[in-house]
Amino acid sequence: MTDSIDRQIVRIDEDRCTGCGACVAPCAEGAIVLVDGKARVVREELCDGAGFCLGVCPTGALTIEVRKAVAFDHEAVEAQAAAAPRTYVPQACFRCGTDEDHAPLLPVRTEGTSTWVCTRCLPSLIHG
Numbered sequence: 001m002t003d004s005i006d007r008q009i010v011r012i013d014e015d016r017c018t019g020c021g022a023c024v025a026p027c028a029e030g031a032i033v034l035v036d037g038k039a040r041v042v043r044e045e046l047c048d049g050a051g052f053c054l055g056v057c058p059t060g061a062l063t064i065e066v067r068k069a070v071a072f073d074h075e076a077v078e079a080q081a082a083a084a085p086r087t088y089v090p091q092a093c094f095r096c097g098t099d100e101d102h103a104p105l106l107p108v109r110t111e112g113t114s115t116w117v118c119t120r121c122l123p124s125l126i127h128g
């Protein structure tokens, strides 16, 4: 049996989760899946606790917590990716339409929605 360690890991508030699935694609490691209409981290070793999924959740159901969990495992992530290739969903900046091949994109919450913004548009989003 794998030992648990204290580390950062995604926490999903089941009461807030609507099962919309928006957090599944941003998780590059494939750690989040929908089970019975709710998002879940079904294998702790696939979640690196980086939190890239947090910004896309429309209900604020996702947070990062520190608790005892199985250590993140790169080899498990690679095995998971080989066994179940993921459908890649390209994203674009909500302001200018730039895709991630032309500028880094960051998840943001703005005006009540979760979306993506490129690094060129981010300053004007912050400063107006």
Ligand code: SF4
Binding pocket: 012, 016, 017, 018, 019, 020, 021, 022, 023, 024, 038, 039, 056, 057, 058, 059, 060, 061, 062
């Ligand atoms: S984005 Fe939020 S509400 Fe949607 S499935 Fe993920 S945790 Fe649930």
